[in-house]
Every structure is written in structure tokens, then in C-alpha cells.
Amino acid sequence: MLNILVIGNGQCGNRILDSINRHAMGGGKNCNRLAKFYSKQRFKSHVETLAFNTAVNDLKEMKFTKARDRVHIPHLHGVGANRNVGKQVFEENKEMIMRQVEERGNFDIAFVLTSASGGTGSSFTPLLIREMKNRYDYPVYCVVVLPFREEGTLYLQNSAFSIRDIRQSGVDGIILADNQYLKNIGGSIQEAYNGINDMIAERLLFLLDALDSEMMMVTDLGDFKTVMSGGAGLATIGFFKADKDMPIKTTIQNSLSPSGLLFSTNVYEEASRAMIVIKGDRKYLSIDEISTEIEKLSGAVGHVFKGIVVRDGEYPQILSLLTLESAHELEKLYNVAVQAIHYEKAKKQRVEEGVEMKRTFSQIEGMEPEY
């Protein structure tokens, strides 16, 4: 049995964590009676969860995460997308935060979930991971959500700096999910968020379940670590669930296609290592078809680990984990982030020089009110 710690930082991290807890309890939208459902978690790993936030309302919004797992770090109502303030708040509360982590015990693996672009999550995450890596031996992976590109200059520049900070934190690997890429889920913004959060939660739980399962062909934590240590330290996850008549090779291809992935990439060009986990009833799992598809992938990317979990009566589901050698989409994000940084800098300079305001007030220079 694996001992797993999942931490969600900031609003986005908290919400994905809450979705994980909902799915772990059975997934139903109405399963909000915590005590009842905690007694029958669907997963056999021992999973501890922790949510950190400066905004108490974000923590209150969580419905499926136990109260003792929701930790408020008091600072107004969030840090307003200011990463410098976020870093300072983390440092001031570091010992309290680390005590919470310490109290959860020892783990085989930990995941930290955050948006790249807000203030709290994106500034807490690199500092927290650095502390965890200094104090503990277990590997720590980070799931980072990239912003919708139209959300504005502050979010764009935060993303550029936070991903750099997370990479330099000692993290064992970063899994990218991209709101921009996943927004075709459609509906209102809240529905899109929920849909994206559920996608991320389901994939992570599938992965954890697979790492802790009796498999016909085995992938384990060691394979996961090897895959994640490949490439440029960045990874993404694909997933596809077949319906009854779909051949297994199409199901595998779909899990690697744009609609299956959390981050836009051409896996045959940009991936560096891969792990494919196939779950389903034996009768759907043609070994010839599986081998042909895996060979095609390994021909393009190098090494591919494969695992098969037999689940009687279930249609096949495929999870693909891919580390990336290059990430064209991330490079594009950094391009627009650089423009955003220049824009903010020029604006700040204009304000400091007071050009606009000087013009405004100069209109009444030398005048007095007339009554």
C-alpha cells in the first residue's frame, strides 16, 4: 500500500484537491456526507490531503475535504495575485505550514497542486516544495495549471516566474494542465473550471490507483519516477475511456491525441519518455494490438513503460503519462508573458513619472477658485 500526500495551494489547487476527494469518495455530485464516505474510500492507497490558502472563503467553498485538512494562512482575503506578498506570507508562516505537513506522517510520494498564475498558490508552491525536499526523502511532484491567455498581464507574468521558481525548487517533476487548451469543455466559467478540475482529479486518481494495483503487466512507483525524470522536467497526462466497440489500438491513440491530453503537445515530436497504463476486461485487451501501438510510440519517443490492470467487465481505459523534451506551447506562453512584463514595466514608469497626472493637474496651475 502506498502512502500518498496531496496538497492543494490557493483557490485553483484547493478546488482540484476537493474534486480529488469527491472522486475518492465515489464521485457522486451529492456525496457530501464526509464521515460516511471517508469510511469507504474507493482507493486502497493511504491518501492524506491538505489545502492551504490565504483566502478563508476559498477554503470554506470546499465540500469534500475534511475541516482539519483545510488550513487558513491569514492574510486579508488572498494576496491579490502579488507573488512578492505571497512569498512573504509563506515565510512568516513557514513553521506552522511545515508542522501541518509533518503531522501527516511519512510518505512514498507527494503531489502539490497549484495554478501558475494567481498569488497564493504560485508563490507558496516553490517555497513549500523546497522545504519538503530539504526535510523529507520522498519525491514531490507538482501539478501546475496554466491560465487562460486572456486573463491579463499579471497572471501571465506570474506564470512565467512561478514555473521557473517551481523548476528550481528541487521538485521531482512538473505535470502541466492548461486552462486555455481545455477551455473547449464549454459552458460557464464555473462549469469549465469544474470540468477541468474533474479531468485532472480523475487522471491523478487513475495514476495512483495503477501504481498501487496488482497488474498483469506491472508499472510501479519506480517506473513512474524514471518516466518523470526524463525530458525537461515537464510532463503531461492523457486519458481515454472506450465504449464497447472501440478497438484497443484506437483507445490508446485517443489517449495520446489532443482531446485526451491536459496540455497541448504533439507527443510523437515532443515527448521524451512515456508510461501507458491500460485498465479493463481481458477480452478487450488484444496483446498484439497493444504491442503494435506501444512500439509505434516507443519508435518516436524512446522508452515506453506499459502496465495492464485487469478489471472484469470494464471497457478499456487508458492513461498516458508523457515527459516532454520540448514544449512549444509553453514557449509561446513565455513569449506573451515577456510582452506582459514589458507592458507592466512601461506602465509603472509612466505612473512614476506622473506624465498623465501632471497633465491633468497642470490645467489649473496658477489658478485659484472663484466664488
Ligand SMILES: Nc1nc2c(ncn2[C@@H]2O[C@H](COP(=O)(O)OP(=O)(O)OP(=O)(O)O)[C@@H](O)[C@H]2O)c(=O)[nH]1
Ligand atoms: N482549472 C482551474 N483553474 C482555476 C480555478 N480557479 C482559478 N483558476 C485559475 O487560477 C488562476 C488564478 O489563481 P488562483 O488559484 O485563483 O489564485 P490564488 O493562488 O488563490 O491566489 P490569490 O487569489 O491571488 O491570493 C487563474 O488563471 C484561473 O483561471 C479552478 O477551479 N480550476
